[in-house]
Amino acid sequence: MADQKRTQTAGADAAPTREAEEGEGRVAPGAASSHELLRIRGLKTTFHSHHSLVKAVRGVDLTVYDGDFLAVVGESGSGKSVTMKSVMGIMPDNADVEADELTFDGRDMLAMSDEQRRCMRGPDMAMIFQDPMTSLDPVKTIGNHLREVLKRHRGITGKRADEEAIRVLGQVGIPSPEQRLKQYPHEFSGGMRQRVLIAMALCCQPRLLIADEPTTALDVTIQAQILELLQRLGKEMGMSVVLITHDLGVVASLCNRVAVMYGGLIMETGTVRDIFYRPCHPYTRALLGAVPNPNESRTGRLESIPGSAPSLIDPPDGCPFAERCSFTSPACTRGIPDFIDYATGQRARCVFSSDELDAKQEGRK
Amino acid sequence: MAKYIARRLLIAIPLLLVITIIVFLLIHAAPYDAIDAMTNPKMSQETIDAIRARYGYDKPVWVQYFAWLGGILQGNFGYSIVSKTSISEQLAVRIPNTILLVLPSYLVAYVLAIVLGLVAGSHRGGKADHVIDGIASVLIAVPSFWLAMLLIFVFGYLLRWLPIVGMQTVGDGSFVDVLRHYILPFVTLTIAFLPDNLRYVRSSTITQITQDYVVVQQAFGAKRSEIMFRHVCRNVLGPILTRLGMALPMLVTGAIITETIFSWPGVGPYFMTAIKGMDYPVIMSILILSSALVILGNLLADVLNALADPRIRQGVIA
Amino acid sequence: MAAAQMTAAQAGVPKAGKPKRQWTRASAAWSAFKHDKSAIVSITMLVIIVIACLIAPLLPIDPNATDVAHRLAGPSAQHIFGTDQLGRDYFVRTLYGGRVSLLVGLLAMLTSLVIGIVVGTVAGLVGGFVDGLLMRIVDILSSVPWLVLVTVVSVFLKPGLTSIILVIGLFSWMEIARLVRTETQAIKGRDFVQYAQLCGVSRTKVIMRHVIPSALPTIITASTTSLASAIMTESSLSFLGVGVQQPMSSWGSMLQDSQAYMQNDILMAIIPGLLIVIVIFAFNKLGNVMRVFADPQVMSGERD
Numbered sequence: 001m002a003d004q005k006r007t008q009t010a011g012a013d014a015a016p017t018r019e020a021e022e023g024e025g026r027v028a029p030g031a032a033s034s035h036e037l038l039r040i041r042g043l044k045t046t047f048h049s050h051h052s053l054v055k056a057v058r059g060v061d062l063t064v065y066d067g068d069f070l071a072v073v074g075e076s077g078s079g080k081s082v083t084m085k086s087v088m089g090i091m092p093d094n095a096d097v098e099a100d101e102l103t104f105d106g107r108d109m110l111a112m113s114d115e116q117r118r119c120m121r122g123p124d125m126a127m128i129f130q131d132p133m134t135s136l137d138p139v140k141t142i143g144n145h146l147r148e149v150l151k152r153h154r155g156i157t158g159k160r161a162d163e164e165a166i167r168v169l170g171q172v173g174i175p176s177p178e179q180r181l182k183q184y185p186h187e188f189s190g191g192m193r194q195r196v197l198i199a200m201a202l203c204c205q206p207r208l209l210i211a212d213e214p215t216t217a218l219d220v221t222i223q224a225q226i227l228e229l230l231q232r233l234g235k236e237m238g239m240s241v242v243l244i245t246h247d248l249g250v251v252a253s254l255c256n257r258v259a260v261m262y263g264g265l266i267m268e269t270g271t272v273r274d275i276f277y278r279p280c281h282p283y284t285r286a287l288l289g290a291v292p293n294p295n296e297s298r299t300g301r302l303e304s305i306p307g308s309a310p311s312l313i314d315p316p317d318g319c320p321f322a323e324r325c326s327f328t329s330p331a332c333t334r335g336i337p338d339f340i341d342y343a344t345g346q347r348a349r350c351v352f353s354s355d356e357l358d359a360k361q362e363g364r365k
Numbered sequence: 366m367a368k369y370i371a372r373r374l375l376i377a378i379p380l381l382l383v384i385t386i387i388v389f390l391l392i393h394a395a396p397y398d399a400i401d402a403m404t405n406p407k408m409s410q411e412t413i414d415a416i417r418a419r420y421g422y423d424k425p426v427w428v429q430y431f432a433w434l435g436g437i438l439q440g441n442f443g444y445s446i447v448s449k450t451s452i453s454e455q456l457a458v459r460i461p462n463t464i465l466l467v468l469p470s471y472l473v474a475y476v477l478a479i480v481l482g483l484v485a486g487s488h489r490g491g492k493a494d495h496v497i498d499g500i501a502s503v504l505i506a507v508p509s510f511w512l513a514m515l516l517i518f519v520f521g522y523l524l525r526w527l528p529i530v531g532m533q534t535v536g537d538g539s540f541v542d543v544l545r546h547y548i549l550p551f552v553t554l555t556i557a558f559l560p561d562n563l564r565y566v567r568s569s570t571i572t573q574i575t576q577d578y579v580v581v582q583q584a585f586g587a588k589r590s591e592i593m594f595r596h597v598c599r600n601v602l603g604p605i606l607t608r609l610g611m612a613l614p615m616l617v618t619g620a621i622i623t624e625t626i627f628s629w630p631g632v633g634p635y636f637m638t639a640i641k642g643m644d645y646p647v648i649m650s651i652l653i654l655s656s657a658l659v660i661l662g663n664l665l666a667d668v669l670n671a672l673a674d675p676r677i678r679q680g681v682i683a
Numbered sequence: 684m685a686a687a688q689m690t691a692a693q694a695g696v697p698k699a700g701k702p703k704r705q706w707t708r709a710s711a712a713w714s715a716f717k718h719d720k721s722a723i724v725s726i727t728m729l730v731i732i733v734i735a736c737l738i739a740p741l742l743p744i745d746p747n748a749t750d751v752a753h754r755l756a757g758p759s760a761q762h763i764f765g766t767d768q769l770g771r772d773y774f775v776r777t778l779y780g781g782r783v784s785l786l787v788g789l790l791a792m793l794t795s796l797v798i799g800i801v802v803g804t805v806a807g808l809v810g811g812f813v814d815g816l817l818m819r820i821v822d823i824l825s826s827v828p829w830l831v832l833v834t835v836v837s838v839f840l841k842p843g844l845t846s847i848i849l850v851i852g853l854f855s856w857m858e859i860a861r862l863v864r865t866e867t868q869a870i871k872g873r874d875f876v877q878y879a880q881l882c883g884v885s886r887t888k889v890i891m892r893h894v895i896p897s898a899l900p901t902i903i904t905a906s907t908t909s910l911a912s913a914i915m916t917e918s919s920l921s922f923l924g925v926g927v928q929q930p931m932s933s934w935g936s937m938l939q940d941s942q943a944y945m946q947n948d949i950l951m952a953i954i955p956g957l958l959i960v961i962v963i964f965a966f967n968k969l970g971n972v973m974r975v976f977a978d979p980q981v982m983s984g985e986r987d
Contacts, residue, residue: 085580088583088584090580090583090584093490118586118588119586120586121583121584121585121586122585122586123586126584126585127581127584128581128584129577129580129581129584131577134576134577134578135577135578135581136578136581137578137582137596137599137600138578138600138674138675138676139599139600139603139673139674139675140595140596140599148587148591148595149585152585152586152587153586184675184676184679186675186676186679187679197581200585201585204585204586380823391835391839499721502721502964502967502968503960503964505963505964505967506911506915506959506960506961506963506964506967507960508915508918508919508922508935508938508956508959508960509919510919510922510923510938511938511952511956511959511960514938514941514942514945514952514956515952515953515956517945518945518946518949518952522945522946611826614826614827614828615828618828618830618831619828621830621831621923622830622919622922622923625923636831636834637923637924640834640835640837640925641924641925648834648835649835651831652831652835655827655828655831656827659823659826659827659828662826663822663826
């Protein structure tokens with residue numbers, strides 16, 4: 001589709017231009033700073049099994065700036081978790097990770113040895129996961145977990161490690177941390193365990209914290225507390241946060257930027273404001289429903305879209321969303337569409353521009 | 366912890382009593398009894414009755430049971446019908462011989478199983494795993510008696526390196542002689558104990574390695590070796606210790622086949638002779654002994670498991 | 684974790700309807716089989732051995748015809764496995780021994796299957812005290828050394844093929860009972876079973892129509908493994924002289940006989956043993972392949 005030159009006349013605030021890549025040196029609007037912390041270009045992750053290849057991530061471009069609170073949104077199987085795990089370098093052996101470019105703070109991660117990559121996990125980037133119930137080693141105390149990390153990444157041992165562990169547990173809001181240190185994971189509630197994991201991450205003082213659906217397994221009341229904690233800590237410690245979620249309701253209040261994923265591809269990126277007020281991709285629109293309004297307290301649960309996610313064993317040639325999209329045209333199945341860049345800084349991977357979509361919708365009424 | 370053990374013991378005691386009752390009733394229902402062993406058809410009915418009364422066999426069943434139970438508790442298992450010798454005395458000689466054979470070979474197999482199982486499980490699908498798992502799945506299909514036969518043929522008949530019968534040469538009680546007799550049964554038993562344990566360790570390692578906490582540890586920059594030794598091993602340990610406890614009855618009945626083939630003077634040949642001669646008191650004594658060890662072994666397994674896993678210690682999971 | 688869940692979800696396995704799911708399972712199992720060379724080789728050999736044993740009576744050689752002049756002879760054109768201590772053709776005797784070994788294994792497996800399914804479904808469906816009691820029995824029976832149990836009980840039964848089959852079956856159903864119980868408990872909670880019960884469908888009907896069919900893949904898998912261990916148990920018992928009795932012989936009792944002639948004719952000791960190893964190995968492999976059928980997640984690396 002790249003050679004298919006198109007001239008667009010569109011609204012002043014949304015003049016779309018076709019570009020194969022995000023403009024060099026151009027900072028995405030809404031970014032917290034101009035310093036690129038993590039730069040991902042053309043990331044592909046494929047799982048091998050006896051009889052099939054699963055293309056879980058099929059070419060993801062994403063940039064995280066210093067101080068960003070970026071949300072990666074998508075339904076399960078969209079490749080959001082796999083993307084971030086691939087960046088971390090913690091994929092199982094049967095997964096193949098390729099990328100055109102992968103840099104952290106200007107350092108080329110593709111050129112690094114496994115050992116160098118390992119050393120990055122912790123002090124540079126740490127990750128917490130969905131299910132806090134199973135994320136901690138059941139036969140080790142909380143103190144053990146924290147001390148191990150402190151020793152490895154900051155060389156703190158003995159009494160000082162205990163003091164630091166107690167301080168960090170206090171920081172993440174765990175009451176009476178001195179006693180808690182000696183307890184085992186099963187003595188903690190789910191919310192408390194997620195706090196312990198966040199504390200483990202804080203012990204490393206990472207520059208980037210990836211939180212993979214950190215609240216999915218928790219009660220609704222606890223969810224808000226954990227997310228607020230993440231937001232506060234991000235600000236206090238100058239830590240960038242990538243929040244992987246399938247819950248758009250969570251995104252609006254916390255993040256500054258959003259990336260929407262579907263079928264192993266990024267479908268749309270932009271600031272929270274733009275994504276909510278002016279979604280440019282039919283998938284994002286479907287997620288948000290007809291009237292996107294972040295002030296209206298509603299959670300855009302993703303299950304509401306008819307149809308199911310495409311097979312990643314033999315993904316369709318065209319746009320992965322074509323099958324479920326209400327704007328599908330023959331062009332949609334001819335190769336994966338390129339991004340359209342909008343003046344707002346939004347980018348959407350759709351053959352139609354936002355205006356064209358609006359016009360189609362109007363026409364239907 | 367003490368409370369935990371006490372509770373387990375309280376469950377174990379009635380269970381043991383039930384087993385003794387079942388075993389006693391089995392002996393009682395058997396077509397012959399100890400009196401038949403002490404009498405012969407030429408004796409008059411009066412004499413037989415007198416003997417019966419002398420040994421208390423004319424009393425009601427429950428009185429006999431308590432007398433028998435009392436005997437067992439004092440270590441008196443009664444007499445063999447066939448050889449008329451004291452079962453306790455026989456067992457006192459034979460059990461140490463069996464332990465001498467079973468304990469070292471089980472421990473060697475156990476340690477080998479842990480090492481190989483961890484290596485295979487942590488390199489799942491790799492070359493080491495293929496080789497180790499392949500060997501284990503072949504060994505699991507090899508009957509231990511056939512293995513013993515092959516060893517006897519190669520080392521006993523063909524090469525004539527090692528003796529194949531008994532525990533020592535008559536008139537030669539030297540350590541080297543016993544050692545030479547020891548090698549073949551030891552090797553047979555070690556190989557017989559290995560594959561089951563090995564597969565168990567391998568599959569629990571694989572289970573542990575796919576647990577979430579392993580990925581979390583990776584995400585916090587832990588080295589592969591750190592994850593293996595500090596976390597995976599520690600978690601695999603619990604169930605493996607359980608297995609060690611469960612293996613307690615093996616000390617008596619773990620080598621019946623091997624001992625029989627090599628005529629090792631342990632419990633095995635004694636038991637097999639008793640089976641073929643319908644020697645109930647002997648059979649039942651061994652049955653009681655191994656059931657008691659099963660229950661003790663379960664108890665030991667629970668305790669070991671609780672020591673390894675705080676969740677069990679605190680009664681969170683069973 | 685999430686990654687593996689995803690592969691399963693995207694492979695479309697859980698989403699597809701029932702016929703498609705069966706097909707995917709079969710193809711997953713077939714693929715597991717195709718990629719396992721030792722499985723192909725051993726299962727092919729198993730098929731050949733089973734067929735040979737089945738057609739043995741059609742062969743023109745009498746397994747009991749003695750020829751003392753040619754006793755303990757080595758392999759020749761006339762006797763391809765040589766002869767035994769009475770000059771009987773060892774090849775045909777091996778096949779007849781295999782018939783006994785396989786028959787005992789099969790029937791003992793069926794016995795344990797019946798007991799295991801009954802105990803498992805009752806424990807799973809009834810629950811509560813009955814479940815606790817049955818599972819306690821299962822625990823104890825499976826921890827007492829099997830050889831002791833089996834030999835003790837065999838003393839009380841009249842020696843013969845039936846009692847060997849019964850004895851082996853009586854003490855090997857525990858694993859199947861455990862598996863069936865787990866399956867039953869899972870199925871009991873499913874909507875369609877609860878619906879059927881609400882509609883007043885009788886319990887037996889629910890079991891026959893829903894519970895057993897759903898547990899079938901697990902049962903089939905467990906039965907191959909159970910068959911292998913039954914053959915092993917029979918051969919050990921016969922080797923110890925408390926199993927198959929003269930004039931009948933199985934691979935185990937042939938090995939016992941061969942002990943005395945090992946120095947002169949090692950082939951007599953090697954052939955039946957090798958056949959036992961091949962058959963048990965192959966049934967275990969078959970069990971592995973079946974496990975992929977019963978639980979396709981085994982393949983995607985989630986479980987082992």
